[in-house]
Each structure stands twice: as structure tokens, then as C-alpha cells.
Amino acid sequence: MVLSNEASMSAVHTISKEVSSSDFVPTGIYFKHSSRGDIGVYESHFGCPVHFESGRDAVLVSNESIDTPNKLRDESIARFFDRHLEQQLNSLKGDIDLQQQVRRAVGNVLSEGVPKLSRIASELNMGARTLQRRLSEQGYSFQNVVDMAQKELAQRLLRETDYSLAEVAFLTGFAEQSGFTRAFKCWAGQTPRSYRLSTR
Structure with missing residues (x-):
């Protein structure tokens, strides 16, 4: 072959x-x-x-x-x-949305902690190096996509649920609420609490 x-x-x-x-x-x-x-x-x-x-x-x-x-x-x-x-x-249209596929796969397992590249690649039926290269060709890194998945899930949980900030932090892959708060401020320009209040 x-x-x-x-x-x-x-x-x-x-x-x-x-x-x-x-x-x-x-x-x-x-x-x-x-x-x-x-x-x-x-x-x-x-x-x-x-x-x-x-x-x-x-x-x-x-x-x-x-x-x-x-x-x-x-x-x-x-x-x-x-x-x-x-x-x-x-x-090949699915390839155009590769980062969306990765983001969705990451979001599905964030409550278990931030997944490794190899795990997500396996779920998408490709090698880790192949996934990394194809994301790079589209202008992304695996860490970029993980950040997007965490931000997207965090914002949805803050808008649509009454989970405590500690629970939201855990569900988005953070071991500590302080780390989640710092990351969220970088993503959204405000604290998780301020974001929740502004969307209610």
C-alpha cells in the first residue's frame, strides 16, 4: 500500500x-x-x-x-x-472545523482535568503529531484550543447555572479557584463573579 x-x-x-x-x-x-x-x-x-x-x-x-x-x-x-x-x-469540510472538533472533545472531559494532546488525538482517530501539525496549519496550538474550550464552558456555566465559582473552576479543569479566576480575567477581561452578574 x-x-x-x-x-x-x-x-x-x-x-x-x-x-x-x-x-x-x-x-x-x-x-x-x-x-x-x-x-x-x-x-x-x-x-x-x-x-x-x-x-x-x-x-x-x-x-x-x-x-x-x-x-x-x-x-x-x-x-x-x-x-x-x-x-x-x-x-473534507470536517477538516476546516478541526479546531472546533478538538475544542468540543476537550470540553467533554474537562471535569476530569485538562486532557493531554495524545488523548484528544486518539479520540479523533489520529496521531498526536498529526493533530498538532494540522492545528498549526490552521493557526492554532493545542493549548490555544484548550483555553478556548475552558473559556467557552466557563462562560456557559456562569450564565446558565448556579454552581459556585469553585465548582465552575473544577468543571473547567482547574485544581484551584484562584487559578481559574486568573485565567478567566485573561480571557474575558473581568472576574468570573463580575461576568456572572453582568449576564444575569
């Missing part, structure tokens, strides 16, 4: 170079599997950065490459691939 994926990606790369009316250079190549050797060899072959354990097999191209005319200019083939691309994009 690994060799088949690499061969298929190489074939896509070769065909794209042959049919492009300008020099075709992808901006990145992505493989689900781990590297079988020196990554430099792969990058020399494809002429761009190559990423392994990325969660998918894919060729990343620039907008300029996409807009470059195809030498074949076959309208029926173009329509076929347009439909196929649309289907693939629809199937």
Missing part, C-alpha cells in the same frame, strides 16, 4: 508536469504513512517539501498552477475532474 501510494503520487506529479502549459511545481506533497528513508530524496524527486504522517495523501498546488491552462484542453475530462474535486472538497 505504501509503495502504491508513492507510485500514484509520482504518477500524478509526472502527468501534471506533462499537461501543464507552464512549469508545474507543487507547493507540497503529503503522505499518510511514515517516511521510508531520507526525506531529501523525496523532495529532490518532487521538487517541493514532502510531509509524512499528514493524515492524507495529497498534492498541494498554488492558485497560479490551478489557473494554468491544460495542454489537452478536453472539456469532458475537465467536467469530470471538476465534479470529482467538488465531491472531495465536500468530504
